[in-house]
Amino acid sequence: MKVWVFAELTPGGPTPATLELLAKAHELGDAEALALGPGATSAAPTLGAHGARTVYASDDPVYADHLAQPAAHAVKTLIETHGPDLILFPATYGARDVAGRLQAKLGSTLMANVIEITGADAARTQIAGGTLFVDVVLEGPSPRLIIVSPKAFVAQEVGGTAEIVPVEVEIPEYYTRVRRIEQHDEPASGPKLEEARVVVSGGRGLQDPSNITLLQQLADAVGGAAVGATRAIVDAGWIPYSHQVGQTGKTVKPDVYMAVGISGALQHLVGMKGSKFVIAINKDPEAPIFRVADLGVVGDALVVVPALIQELVKRRG
């Protein structure tokens, strides 16, 4: 079985999600990667080391500057020559759009939010905040298209070397009508959410945007903890979007996740349910977050958190 992985590229190399997908592709059959856009060729050794036998690569900026249409056209052309059985996409902004376009171009099935794949025709997703698993049989023309949730699989170095096959697909001007004219970075401060061993997240129960500082102090008192947030306080402008945990934000699986003033909506749970140990502080004993908590504290976060900071500082000595 030939399994392609649509690689997401950054100036620092392929994204962690790309490497997670390669591990699964390698397990399922012959893994090959599609690397389109600046950094493609230089990403090939990393992709190879993580299981890709072949990397179809083009460094052409057309793939980065015009959103999904050029890539969808190129991938469709490559499919016609090489006939993969399955294509895996990371659940990122760019890759999702390519998958959606390909679905319509090919008439192939497309399944999103996938957490397990057992063959070219069977995959699993989760619904209801991760409380139900749904197994799905995929039918219709190959290749089947699958968008994989972050952290569903674990990246693995298998130590291979990839053969680079240059992609020389002509991109009609017709597909470059949308253009990116500016790029703005709003860098998140502090440790990275996806990598930190402890994530301290806040929700509307923090009461006031100024209490984000309290959360930050807690993260510092724990030492190296990352700060997360619910969509409610991101939308309210208390904290940048890059801190959002959940279905439309980041997926985290830290050793400890602390939910402060968070109700535990399904869309939030799906982004943190995989955490090893969950601590919840909420004044409402009925809050759904307590159902996934290993340690729940019913009380006012604005009282409990300062006391906890004090306790942690004391233990540090």
Added chain:
Amino acid sequence: MNVVVLVKSVIDPSGQPRLGPDFLMDRSAEGTLDPTDEFGVEAALQLTAESGGTVTALSMGPDGAGAAVRRAFAMGVDAGVLVTDPLLRGADTLATARVLAAAIAQAGFDLVLAGVESTDGYTGTLAVAVAEFLDVPSATFARKVSVADGVARIERQTESGYDVIECPLPAVITVTAGSTEPRYPTLKGIMASKSKTLESRTLADLGLDAAAVAATQRVSHVTPAPAKSGGVVIEAGDDAAVRIADALDQAKVI
């Protein structure tokens, strides 16, 4: 400018799905406008308030899904279409995109607006598939949209910040929650909505047949995920901070 806004009806806006015995989502109850799609409706109304034009709300679903369109009426959209057909029960994203694209093409459009992802389906790919069927450009994750001289200018959310995108019309754009605060229907809007007619279309009206909406995926099993066990909930008291610190200690993270 003719704007078509896609509105999905959901049964439970908290996202808790109701499954029937055949594992298909039970959508028989009266629905409500997906909160995610209120942002699309709001963006459509603001854009046409600035530059003129009409807004049509379009939904696909059972009869109960008409509630989503009627809510859009009350918010102020001019026209509404519900595609409903027994053949569409359990339609997957490919069929849904094909059907919505056919209905949009029939209505005529300069701009299609949709939510990024629905509350109960959340594939986040539907709108781009619609754009591909319509053969027009698209931009997703817009947190700001403006239109001038037939070109949409979009602030598009990215992992690390945002991009500014230019997209010539006709086009499909998805807007994020948090783009603007959706308006609440006024009494006047609710009264005015009573005189608006919800137009109904079948597959045949759109020139489509059963083969066009044949399923490409089928649910084989639904199983509960292993439940969390052994969690304890305590009242905040003098020792809550100590208990939490002990737990952090045990997890070897401090």
